[in-house]
Amino acid sequence: MKIQLLTYPDMTLLDMVGPLQVWSLWPGAEVELVWKSTDPVPTDCGLPVVPTRSFADASETTDILFTGGGLEGTTRAMADPAVIEFMQSRGETAQWVTSVCTGALILGSAGLLQGYRATTHWMALDALSNFGAEPIKERWVIDRNRATGGGVTAGIDFGLALMAEVAGEDIAKAVQLGLEYAPQPPFDCGTPEKASPEVVAAVGKLFEGA
Amino acid sequence: MKIQLLTYPDMTLLDMVGPLQVWSLWPGAEVELVWKSTDPVPTDCGLPVVPTRSFADASETTDILFTGGGLEGTTRAMADPAVIEFMQSRGETAQWVTSVCTGALILGSAGLLQGYRATTHWMALDALSNFGAEPIKERWVIDRNRATGGGVTAGIDFGLALMAEVAGEDIAKAVQLGLEYAPQPPFDCGTPEKASPEVVAAVGKLFEGA
Numbered sequence: 001m002k003i004q005l006l007t008y009p010d011m012t013l014l015d016m017v018g019p020l021q022v023w024s025l026w027p028g029a030e031v032e033l034v035w036k037s038t039d040p041v042p043t044d045c046g047l048p049v050v051p052t053r054s055f056a057d058a059s060e061t062t063d064i065l066f067t068g069g070g071l072e073g074t075t076r077a078m079a080d081p082a083v084i085e086f087m088q089s090r091g092e093t094a095q096w097v098t099s100v101c102t103g104a105l106i107l108g109s110a111g112l113l114q115g116y117r118a119t120t121h122w123m124a125l126d127a128l129s130n131f132g133a134e135p136i137k138e139r140w141v142i143d144r145n146r147a148t149g150g151g152v153t154a155g156i157d158f159g160l161a162l163m164a165e166v167a168g169e170d171i172a173k174a175v176q177l178g179l180e181y182a183p184q185p186p187f188d189c190g191t192p193e194k195a196s197p198e199v200v201a202a203v204g205k206l207f208e209g210a
Numbered sequence: 211m212k213i214q215l216l217t218y219p220d221m222t223l224l225d226m227v228g229p230l231q232v233w234s235l236w237p238g239a240e241v242e243l244v245w246k247s248t249d250p251v252p253t254d255c256g257l258p259v260v261p262t263r264s265f266a267d268a269s270e271t272t273d274i275l276f277t278g279g280g281l282e283g284t285t286r287a288m289a290d291p292a293v294i295e296f297m298q299s300r301g302e303t304a305q306w307v308t309s310v311c312t313g314a315l316i317l318g319s320a321g322l323l324q325g326y327r328a329t330t331h332w333m334a335l336d337a338l339s340n341f342g343a344e345p346i347k348e349r350w351v352i353d354r355n356r357a358t359g360g361g362v363t364a365g366i367d368f369g370l371a372l373m374a375e376v377a378g379e380d381i382a383k384a385v386q387l388g389l390e391y392a393p394q395p396p397f398d399c400g401t402p403e404k405a406s407p408e409v410v411a412a413v414g415k416l417f418e419g420a
Contacts, residue, residue, distance in 0.1 A: 014231035021224035024255035025416055031256040040250065040260045045234035046241040050250045050258040122390055139394040151390025153366060161396045173399045174412035180332055180361030182400025183393035184349040186371045189383045190392025202384035206235055
């Protein structure tokens with residue numbers, strides 16, 4: 001199982017690490033963390049990470065192609081011809097083309113969501129229409145060989161769901177137990193429908209300051 | 211809010227990135243990722259990360275001291291005098307001494323859980339007694355200024371709960387919504403009590419191969 005994850009500056013680290021932690025337990029997984037070079041890149045939470053392959057050295061084909069999201073870093077990646085070219089070239093032949101959070105906007109910019117049902121972070125959901133995708137308000141969406149997850153923490157659910165789809169429920173269940181994934185969120189406010197208007201308003205300010 | 215996170219080789223990356231992603235949105239957060247040097251360290255899921263401070267350059271005091279867990283990497287850290295010395299020196303004055311997953315065994319080795327209620331990954335829970343701690347089977351445990359989370363994914367719940375305790379519920383709720391934390395695990399098997407005996411047995415094999 002060959003897995004390529006786009007590893008770009010200022011990405012939201014948890015978008016990637018959720019599915020990566022799940023998929024790293026995939027028997028026979030070969031993980032490539034891909035960027036322009038293998039110099040460290042900053043992430044949005046202060047921990048720099050080190051890509052393991054450059055675009056030039058990445059395998060020419062992959063079973064899973066993945067990108068997470070972020071704020072300004074994602075906007076820059078969407079407008080970067082080198083990123084778009086890489087995503088298009090691998091996306092054309094990948095068995096699965098996938099994203100978490102606003103990573104879907106990068107897939108969209110590369111033309112990879114045209115005509116597909118897809119999801120993303122709740123704040124960005126409407127933007128999917130700009131790329132010819134049909135926005136779906138679900139935790140994750142699988143449409144043919146496109147698999148997209150919602151915002152940030154959705155990557156864990158998405159990662160396990162895709163693993164179950166591809167490798168079967170037995171291994172996905174073992175990974176879920178291994179990662180002790182029996183979540184107990186301290187509050188019931190993880191979607192804008194469930195949160196109070198005050199909490200929804202506070203999120204905008206939070207991301208301005210980030 | 212000064213936060214120091216032990217960033218050691220072969221740690222389980224999601225143990226750290228769960229709370230780190232939450233706490234990076236803490237207004238005024240100063241995050242230090244601390245290890246012996248600032249050379250990149252490998253993690254258990256194939257993504258190397260870069261510590262931002264050496265033990266020598268880390269702030270002498272911190273508000274939150276944190277360590278995540280792992281497999282062999284954690285065992286090595288528990289037996290490493292430089293790690294123990296660092297954890298003891300910061301743990302003595304930290305406002306909060308914290309861990310996720312088998313990070314609790316590192317706190318224990320540094321003598322920081324003696325007489326405290328604490329939790330860790332379900333596979334390691336009994337081992338807490340070796341360090342004079344009282345093992346508690348909960349998603350997270352706060353006992354005086356010790357805060358410990360269960361296995362891997364528990365770090366998100368733990369991170370939000372500690373933030374609510376220290377900074378108040380308003381900010382923690384905004385972060386929870388910002389990270390779209392409304393989990394939908396694909397299976398109901400995240401604890402050994404809920405999983406089938408076959409799934410429990412499969413986890414042992416999974417970690418042998420990891």
